[in-house]
Amino acid sequence: MKLAELRSVDVGFHGGQVLTLRLSEEERSALVDAVRAAGEGRSLHTVRSPDAEVVLDLARVAYVRCELEEQRVGF
Structure with a gap:
């Protein structure tokens, strides 16, 4: 997989810690779906970058922030 195909995703936890990962669109989507379903009794989710x-404990995840656009350097 090319680095250009990866998106930056921040996973914020209760207590203030943040984990930044570079994920494919499929992994990002699966993570968001897992967080949404966490209220249905699911507590662990594995993310592969x-x-x-x-392995994330979804009960401790406060938010997931996904980069919308590709980051650019310059003016």
Whole structure:
């Protein structure tokens, strides 16, 4: 997978910690769906990025922030 195909996603936790990941659109969508379904008894979700696999406790997730546009350097 090319880095250009990845989006920056911040996962914020109760207590103030933030985990920033670069995720494919499929992984980002699955994470958002899992957070939405967390109230239905699901508590753990595995996220796979190119450099790590992270297991999240959805009960502790406060928010998910997704980058909308590709970041650019310059004027």
